[in-house]
Amino acid sequence: MLSRQDxxxxxLLARLxxxxxxxxxxxxxxGQIVGYVEQLNELDTKSVEPLSHPVDVKNVFxxxxxxxxxxxxTMLANAPHASDEFYxxxxxxxx
Amino acid sequence: xxxxxIIIGLEVHVQLQTATKLFCGCSTQFGAEPNTQTCPVCxxxxxxxxxxxxxxxxxxxxxxxxxxxxxxxxxxxxxxxxYYPDLxxxxxxxxFDLPFSHDGWLEISDPKGKIxxxxxxxxxxxxxxxxGKSMHDEVxxxxxxxxxxxxxxxPLLEIVTQPDMRSPAEAKxxxxxxxLLLTYLGVSDCNMxxxxxxxxxxxxxxxxxxxxxxxxxxxxxxxxNSFRSVERALTYEAERLWDVWQESKQKLGDVPKQTRGWDDxxxxxxxxxxxxxxxxxxxxxxxxxxxVTVSSERVAEVQSGxxxxxxxxxxxxxxxxxxTPYDSDVIVNQxxxxxxxxxxxxxxxxxxxxxxxxxxxxxxxxxxxxxxxxEQFGVPATALVAxxxxxxxxxLDNARGRQVFAAMLDQxxxxxxxxxxxxxxxxxxxxxxALCQEIVAANPKIxxxxxxxxxxxxxxxxxxxxxxxxxxxxxxxxxxxxQLIAQM
Ligand SMILES: [Zn+2]
Numbered sequence: 001m002l003s004r005q006d007x008x009x010x011x012l013l014a015r016l017x018x019x020x021x022x023x024x025x026x027x028x029x030x031g032q033i034v035g036y037v038e039q040l041n042e043l044d045t046k047s048v049e050p051l052s053h054p055v056d057v058k059n060v061f062x063x064x065x066x067x068x069x070x071x072x073x074t075m076l077a078n079a080p081h082a083s084d085e086f087y088x089x090x091x092x093x094x095x
Numbered sequence: 096x097x098x099x100x101i102i103i104g105l106e107v108h109v110q111l112q113t114a115t116k117l118f119c120g121c122s123t124q125f126g127a128e129p130n131t132q133t134c135p136v137c138x139x140x141x142x143x144x145x146x147x148x149x150x151x152x153x154x155x156x157x158x159x160x161x162x163x164x165x166x167x168x169x170x171x172x173x174x175x176x177x178y179y180p181d182l183x184x185x186x187x188x189x190x191f192d193l194p195f196s197h198d199g200w201l202e203i204s205d206p207k208g209k210i211x212x213x214x215x216x217x218x219x220x221x222x223x224x225x226x227g228k229s230m231h232d233e234v235x236x237x238x239x240x241x242x243x244x245x246x247x248x249x250p251l252l253e254i255v256t257q258p259d260m261r262s263p264a265e266a267k268x269x270x271x272x273x274x275l276l277l278t279y280l281g282v283s284d285c286n287m288x289x290x291x292x293x294x295x296x297x298x299x300x301x302x303x304x305x306x307x308x309x310x311x312x313x314x315x316x317x318x319x320n321s322f323r324s325v326e327r328a329l330t331y332e333a334e335r336l337w338d339v340w341q342e343s344k345q346k347l348g349d350v351p352k353q354t355r356g357w358d359d360x361x362x363x364x365x366x367x368x369x370x371x372x373x374x375x376x377x378x379x380x381x382x383x384x385x386x387v388t389v390s391s392e393r394v395a396e397v398q399s400g401x402x403x404x405x406x407x408x409x410x411x412x413x414x415x416x417x418x419t420p421y422d423s424d425v426i427v428n429q430x431x432x433x434x435x436x437x438x439x440x441x442x443x444x445x446x447x448x449x450x451x452x453x454x455x456x457x458x459x460x461x462x463x464x465x466x467x468x469x470e471q472f473g474v475p476a477t478a479l480v481a482x483x484x485x486x487x488x489x490x491l492d493n494a495r496g497r498q499v500f501a502a503m504l505d506q507x508x509x510x511x512x513x514x515x516x517x518x519x520x521x522x523x524x525x526x527x528x529a530l531c532q533e534i535v536a537a538n539p540k541i542x543x544x545x546x547x548x549x550x551x552x553x554x555x556x557x558x559x560x561x562x563x564x565x566x567x568x569x570x571x572x573x574x575x576x577x578q579l580i581a582q583m
Contacts, residue, residue, distance in 0.1 A: 009375070013176075013177075013178075013375060013377070014178070015178045052171045052193070052380050052386050053171070053380065053382070053385055053386055054382070055385075057385055058385065058388075059147065059384075059385040059386065059387045059388075060146065060385075061146070061147055061148070061149035061152065062120070062146040062147060062148055062149060063148075063149060063150075064113050064114050064115050064148050064149065064150035064151070065114070065115065065120060066114055066115055066120055066122055067115070067119070067120025067121070067134075068120075069121045069122065069131060069132050069133055069134050070133065070134050070135070072128070072129075072130045072131050075130060075133050075134075075138065075244075076130065081239070083241070085128070085129045085130060085241075085243075086129055086130065086230075086241035086242055086243060087130070087180070087241070087242035087244070088239040088240070088241060088242070089180040089229070089239060089240050089242055090238070090239065090240070091231055091238055091239060091240050092179075092180055092229045092231055092240040
């Protein structure tokens with residue numbers, strides 16, 4: 001089962017700030033989803049080949065040919081905060 | 096006996112030489128204006144789909160084969176998830192449990208004897224995409240960090256070694272040989288200043304105690320910006336780990352793995368802020384990318400197209416050109432173009448040793464003195480061949496040969512033209528014999544000396560001959576005079 005601590009960790013990893021009440025709700029709701037998927041573990045999969053992609057298709061490569069990039073103004077227009085040249089984000093210090 | 100063994104493993108990131116990014120057609124050119132080489136795919140806009148660059152995959156397989164790796168017949172792509180402003184998708188496309196290659200090796204050796212020859216094992220090589228760059232300009236006093244996403248999605252090869260290195264010098268030797276191999280393969284320019292080659296090191300100690308060897312906690316060292324810094328950083332870190340061990344007696348597993356950054360100015364490593372959450376990347380297969388299968392035919396095809404690699408070329412120079420391991424190492428380590436120059440000269444003059452001497456003493460010295468590459472060098476291999484043939488044939492001695500070489504270099508002349516410009520003429524054989532006969536006849540005392548067993552006395556004939564004709568070949572004069580005396 002999913003613990004409150006698990007949900008707390010996942011929210012931290014997803015950069016989500018949850019209130020105590022939200023943490024309770026999420027623990028319960030996410031727990032139900034995980035429990036539902038958990039049912040798959042009841043199946044015996046010993047003789048089933050591991051699946052790494054749901055669709056049985058072959059990969060297609062692209063040639064190493066230059067395509068035009070989008071203009072900088074167009075790209076930066078979507079950013080919540082930008083200068084003429086850069087995306088601006090709250091200070092990232094250190095590594 | 097030392098108190099501990101140093102255990103080092105490396106993780107090397109190499110930028111592959113493609114024109115475009117791994118999953119889109121944006122340029123990978125270094126140094127462009129910020130955020131001018133991006134598109135919805137590499138910035139992770141919703142609804143876009145990545146399509147893999149065939150050349151990136153081919154270069155990756157080529158490199159892995161040159162590193163003697165096994166190529167997996169089936170390989171897939173995974174999302175490595177973490178939040179950082181320079182990673183617009185919120186995940187990096189990488190390879191987790193089924194990398195395209197694994198279990199290879201690279202041999203290091205050193206004819207100067209500073210390190211023992213050794214085969215270092217490669218754990219895996221996998222393909223992934225690069226992140227962007229974040230810059231925080233504290234001087235400007237801005238509260239914001241600036242993000243440039245040009246580099247986002249550039250194809251990177253991650254090469255992970257086994258912890259097989261036992262000294263910082265071995266780590267440096269591995270990197271030097273790896274870089275040489277990559278440039279021979281033409282898969283990367285390996286420019287560390289531009290970030291085309293990045294190195295992280297994992298290091299710990301095996302301390303010798305009465306109770307046997309004890310492993311200390313592992314430290315990852317980052318921010319090493321040159322091979323020299325790698326050696327210095329790891330040397331520093333080994334000593335630091337020894338101090339820490341003596342104080343704390345902490346064993347592997349007692350504390351989590353620490354990350355430290357090398358400060359090249361201060362000559363120390365510093366602990367980096369521990370990101371406990373970042374250790375959980377929650378990899379899962381990327382549903383947007385299809386696994387790739389590689390047939391054994393394809394592997395054989397790439398293998399056969401690898402060309403001659405540095406180790407094989409060293410062996411060939413030693414066996415077929417008769418030069419020492421030291422000399423072949425020097426030549427091969429100059430890179431493919433310079434080695435080709437040597438080969439052209441050695442083949443042209445049919446003398447590997449003479450070519451090696453001139454290549455090292457004259458060509459390489461000039462390149463070093465004038466900070467030139469072999470491509471910029473003014474004397475083509477064919478011109479040097481013409482000069483060395485004259486030296487080998489006795490037309491020129493080494494001293495005059497060097498004068499001719501200097502004239503060829505500085506005035507762009509052929510060997511013949513340079514000789515003419517210097518007033519060097521070949522003395523006709525009959526003229527030379529007549530001259531020798533003249534001085535032998537005029538110096539009965541020296542002749543008697545030589546006949547008495549002092550062959551060295553014939554050396555004074557050279558000076559006399561040169562006074563009469565500055566173009567005579569000293570070795571030839573001595574030879575002819577000795578012959579004449581023997582016939583007397
Ligand atoms: Zn793009």
